Amino acid sequence: MSNSPLEPHYDVVWPLGRKAATGAVAAPRVADLNGKVICELWDEIFRGESIYPLVRKHITERYPGAKFIPHTEFGDFFGPRDRAVLATIPDKLRAHRVDAAIVGIGA
Amino acid sequence: MVEKLGIPTVSIIGSGFVKQAQVVIKGLGVPLAVGVYPGAPMVDSDAELAAKVEKNLAPELVAGLTRDLARPAAPARADSEPARGQIVFSGNFDEVQDYFHEQLWSDGLPVVPPTRERVHAFLEYTDRSADDVFLIAPPEGREASIYSIAVNGVMAGCRPEYMPVLIAIVEAMCDPNFRLEDAGSTPGWEPMVVVSGTIIKELNLNYGQGVMRAGRQANTSIGRFMRMYLRNVCGYRIPPGAGDKGSIGQNFIVALAEDEDSAAQLGWSTFGEDCGFAQGENAVTVQSVVCISPPLYSAGDTALGHVQQFTDILSRVFAYGCYSGIKRGFWTPLIIVGPGIAQVIAREWSKDKVKTYLWENMTIPASLMKHFCWQTAATTIDFSKLVEEGTLPERYAASDDPDRPIPMIVQPDHIGLVVAGDPERNQSRGYMSNNTQGSRTSRRVVLPKRWPELLARHKSH
Numbered sequence: 001m002s003n004s005p006l007e008p009h010y011d012v013v014w015p016l017g018r019k020a021a022t023g024a025v026a027a028p029r030v031a032d033l034n035g036k037v038i039c040e041l042w043d044e045i046f047r048g049e050s051i052y053p054l055v056r057k058h059i060t061e062r063y064p065g066a067k068f069i070p071h072t073e074f075g076d077f078f079g080p081r082d083r084a085v086l087a088t089i090p091d092k093l094r095a096h097r098v099d100a101a102i103v104g105i106g107a
Numbered sequence: 108m109v110e111k112l113g114i115p116t117v118s119i120i121g122s123g124f125v126k127q128a129q130v131v132i133k134g135l136g137v138p139l140a141v142g143v144y145p146g147a148p149m150v151d152s153d154a155e156l157a158a159k160v161e162k163n164l165a166p167e168l169v170a171g172l173t174r175d176l177a178r179p180a181a182p183a184r185a186d187s188e189p190a191r192g193q194i195v196f197s198g199n200f201d202e203v204q205d206y207f208h209e210q211l212w213s214d215g216l217p218v219v220p221p222t223r224e225r226v227h228a229f230l231e232y233t234d235r236s237a238d239d240v241f242l243i244a245p246p247e248g249r250e251a252s253i254y255s256i257a258v259n260g261v262m263a264g265c266r267p268e269y270m271p272v273l274i275a276i277v278e279a280m281c282d283p284n285f286r287l288e289d290a291g292s293t294p295g296w297e298p299m300v301v302v303s304g305t306i307i308k309e310l311n312l313n314y315g316q317g318v319m320r321a322g323r324q325a326n327t328s329i330g331r332f333m334r335m336y337l338r339n340v341c342g343y344r345i346p347p348g349a350g351d352k353g354s355i356g357q358n359f360i361v362a363l364a365e366d367e368d369s370a371a372q373l374g375w376s377t378f379g380e381d382c383g384f385a386q387g388e389n390a391v392t393v394q395s396v397v398c399i400s401p402p403l404y405s406a407g408d409t410a411l412g413h414v415q416q417f418t419d420i421l422s423r424v425f426a427y428g429c430y431s432g433i434k435r436g437f438w439t440p441l442i443i444v445g446p447g448i449a450q451v452i453a454r455e456w457s458k459d460k461v462k463t464y465l466w467e468n469m470t471i472p473a474s475l476m477k478h479f480c481w482q483t484a485a486t487t488i489d490f491s492k493l494v495e496e497g498t499l500p501e502r503y504a505a506s507d508d509p510d511r512p513i514p515m516i517v518q519p520d521h522i523g524l525v526v527a528g529d530p531e532r533n534q535s536r537g538y539m540s541n542n543t544q545g546s547r548t549s550r551r552v553v554l555p556k557r558w559p560e561l562l563a564r565h566k567s568h
Contacts, residue, residue: 013193029115103116
């Protein structure tokens, strides 16, 4: 590495862009899942057909009153019609009066 | 999206994606609860999977829905970050390199120090405001601005006169069709740009022998710029950074320029014309590349002989990866056809006939495609359902024979043919997109009003 005083110095600018995130607050959590409606959103990959039933069983054992809306009600949000599927999800969540959501699977 | 509707949400992710999730959380500025599956479910037995769900994943999902999130939302502005154009470091060449490496603002090669003077020289080559923003780019949620294009163009070793091309590339990558949000996916695809129009010669882009080899300044630095932009401005960084989850990845791809003179002599349309532009109009077309074929050597003096050779090789090379494009009803193979080969083919066949032949004859057994699909993501592909919902043409559900040949390419016009390369050798090459991620997207290159004057100045240097 050269440290010659004759070597030019460079004043360099920041190469990134401004962050534009508008901070948001998390939705209030549900202390007790009994009597609550939980939706499952699945991208139809990475063994969700095995994982979601196991998760459902785990939750039901602890919160017997929890009700589940299966992923088939919402469609594949990572498939060929992903953007169309995503656009329908808010209305479907309202229609099912969903209280909480599980989304997956990123692996 | 769901959390913003006021519904508590928890996401299932593999443990290898925790850092990427953190980048997304910061970028969106939305708190996100996660349940982590240790490892990858695709390689676990049923018993291992059940144990991991019960012991690790499910309790975290319950906690994510029932316990308040400790992680605060990102601030509206990262006030601690520098402003646009702010000097962030002063030092000699080596010190600048070290600083940029430490900050993860480099691709590992030496960068040209982005001084204000150099950035200003780039900004002269556009009539747009330096503050114009194309997109809040995922995953870090930063502004993809004209200024950031200039800075990263400097760093990548571009010349100022490349700026209109760099702007068009970023504009194309910011189009929703391109799906910039998927540029950090595990296949590790790279963006590839095809430059069309008179600007090819004005910028001295190579379109002949060695066209895809590093060595010509315009091709190389423009290709390098794309990866640097994804890394610096979007935030797709490999470790010790995060955001880029390309499991193995590949190097940046130098910019491709078409041999438009040869295409015109053959009576073929140029690739730019195929993408909707006028002959000679300056444009860029960007698409993902996840797989590159070996050299396609082909011999003989008939069109069929050469196109059959393309078919024979590409239907093997692309056999594995095409399932993901079929599943989404779209992927775009691109073939660089050597000018000498194109000359033989064009004597008998139009470009459309070449595409139709490839579309009809590049096939794979349905059972093998399903096998490849399962191996990658532990899922299947339901051809009948995809036909029923209009994603695939009827042809895909014409038979129930599990070993029936399935077309590898959904539509003939998804194939791109670019004449370029060594005119004195019988070689071509194929490039495969990563399904709809990095979908082929074009933009016109907009030159500044003073372009002739600026170009004359650059030529006099």
